[in-house]
Amino acid sequence: QTGARLSSSEVAPEQPLASLADDVRTGLLSRPRWLSPKYFYDDRGSALFEAICATPEYYPSRTEAALLEAHGQEIIEHAAPDHMLELGSGSSRKTRHLLDACDALDQSCQYWPFDVSAQMMLDAGAQLVADYDWLALHALIGDYTGGLTNVPLPEDGRRLIVFLGGTLGNFEPGEARAMLEQIAGLMRGDDQLLLGVDRVKDTATLEAAYDDAEGVTADFNRNVLRVLNRELEADFPVDDYRHRALFDRDKARIEMRLGAGHAHRVTLATLDTAIDIDAGEEIVTEFSHKFTPDTLAALLESAGLAMDRHFEAEGGAYSLVLARR
Ligand code: AVJ
Numbered sequence: 001q002t003g004a005r006l007s008s009s010e011v012a013p014e015q016p017l018a019s020l021a022d023d024v025r026t027g028l029l030s031r032p033r034w035l036s037p038k039y040f041y042d043d044r045g046s047a048l049f050e051a052i053c054a055t056p057e058y059y060p061s062r063t064e065a066a067l068l069e070a071h072g073q074e075i076i077e078h079a080a081p082d083h084m085l086e087l088g089s090g091s092s093r094k095t096r097h098l099l100d101a102c103d104a105l106d107q108s109c110q111y112w113p114f115d116v117s118a119q120m121m122l123d124a125g126a127q128l129v130a131d132y133d134w135l136a137l138h139a140l141i142g143d144y145t146g147g148l149t150n151v152p153l154p155e156d157g158r159r160l161i162v163f164l165g166g167t168l169g170n171f172e173p174g175e176a177r178a179m180l181e182q183i184a185g186l187m188r189g190d191d192q193l194l195l196g197v198d199r200v201k202d203t204a205t206l207e208a209a210y211d212d213a214e215g216v217t218a219d220f221n222r223n224v225l226r227v228l229n230r231e232l233e234a235d236f237p238v239d240d241y242r243h244r245a246l247f248d249r250d251k252a253r254i255e256m257r258l259g260a261g262h263a264h265r266v267t268l269a270t271l272d273t274a275i276d277i278d279a280g281e282e283i284v285t286e287f288s289h290k291f292t293p294d295t296l297a298a299l300l301e302s303a304g305l306a307m308d309r310h311f312e313a314e315g316g317a318y319s320l321v322l323a324r325r
Pocket of ligand 1: 167
């Protein structure tokens with residue numbers, strides 16, 4: 001019955017994770033000032049990200065979904081998973097392409113979504129166990145950037161670790177390698193990693209994807225200041241900040257920034273701190289790294305992983321790879 005097939009548990013980080021207050025103090029007192037992109041995703045930020053995915057300019061989500069739909073069965077045949085662990089599962093919308101493939105291939109695997117939002121996982125999970133009558137789902141509540149050694153996967157069975165959405169791109173190269181090493185630490189034998197990453201392409205297409213004409217991305221970017229105003233009793237003049245997205249080709253990354261329209265002093269009551277922002281001063285809010293086949297292979301290799309399959313969208317717009325240890 002459904003109850004037996006939907007469960008959840010907390011996953012503790014290996015070390016206590018820095019609090020929002022700690023991260024913000026560190027970032028805002030740095031030069032250039034920066035904020036961690038993980039703080040974008042309060043309810044409003046998550047809804048705005050869904051809206052970004054619906055804009056014509058932001059191709060990554062729909063391009064990855066098309067690859068999952070086209071290659072889902074080949075992926076599941078190759079990985080033949082008994083357990084599917086998904087890092088940053090969100091609403092598991094795209095994972096359904098993999099579950100459909102399991103359904104078609106009679107490959108009943110246990111699904112372990114891992115995300116900070118328990119509510120989203122449990123709401124999605126209830127629908128998933130109703131839609132796939134063979135599915136056992138165990139929701140892991142926590143922050144995967146805190147490490148994976150406390151993930152309670154059973155020792156037996158083949159594992160497919162799923163890391164989609166290009167979210168690896170948010171990490172700087174050293175952190176991306178460390179994250180992949182953590183994932184490799186969970187893999188042995190025939191286990192596989194399914195990784196989705198965005199690809200280097202022309203600047204105009206990339207910058208438009210992060211600065212849509214409708215201004216949804218601008219609103220998403222400014223929203224992190226609303227999170228700080230609420231969580232740290234701060235008084236950022238949110239609407240006075242200008243959104244900017246620029247592609248740094250040398251570092252192969254989109255940088256999103258918020259530029260102050262006027263000089264002003266921001267008080268962050270919870271931090272008992274006030275900072276003076278100059279007119280035009282920018283706060284860096286997100287990196288989104290883009291890969292070529294070579295830089296992707298090199299990154300995987302640096303973590304002890306090797307590509308088994310490489311599914312590319314038309315024109316090399318996006319990459320979905322299967323990798324093994
Ligand atoms: C969810 C982190 C993959 O980097 O493309 C979308 C977030 N930022 N538009 C990305 C995002 C601006 C997205 N990731």
